[in-house]
Amino acid sequence: EAGVTQFPSHSVIEKGQTVTLRCDPISGHDNLYWYRRVMGKEIKFLLHFVKESKQDESGMPNNRFLAERTGGTYSTLKVQPAELEDSGVYFCASSQLWTGPTEAFFGQGTRLTVV
């Protein structure tokens, strides 16, 4: 069974450009999360989808970030326009929809560098 996959693995863009990150969750996982780790700091929650609906987007830093989840399958996270402080590793995770200590499965992350 395929795990959570993220594209691209690395992206270097100039300040002001647009970048779109993609996450393909494990098939059948209704929960999808985006997290971000800025260099040397903690991994911070960005948002949570349940199927195609945004359940919690309290971690989104500002309106330059737009997340979508088409048909409850894959998700994209667009940063437009990118700023230097957006650099970091963006993780996607997915899990099954049930209460309890559900294990979240992570992708290997997209390393975004804004120059």
Added chain:
Amino acid sequence: AQTVTQSQPEMSVQEAETVTLSCTYDTSESDYYLFWYKQPPSRQMILVIRQEAYKQQNATENRFSVNFQKAAKSFSLKISDSQLGDAAMYFCAYRSAFTTDKLIFGTGTRLQVFP
């Protein structure tokens, strides 16, 4: 708001020896889940072990065990018989049992294993 603190940015251990990684957290909730995740270099983050706060017994998974001290809000990870493959970033994480599915992470501990 809940917080997770990992006070050891780096740790090292010799192969076959035992190492303990520290994690403390702060919460006013009575029920929650705690996790240790491992991220090897350039690879996906994987779940190492989880603990449900209402369970007094410390979780164990093969060579990995935790020392969960609820009153002290401490959740350390012990790795016994360390192997070269244990070298990775280790993240401690908290999840509420009530309010939200999101994980709250610490800053991570980089573990080096020497032959």
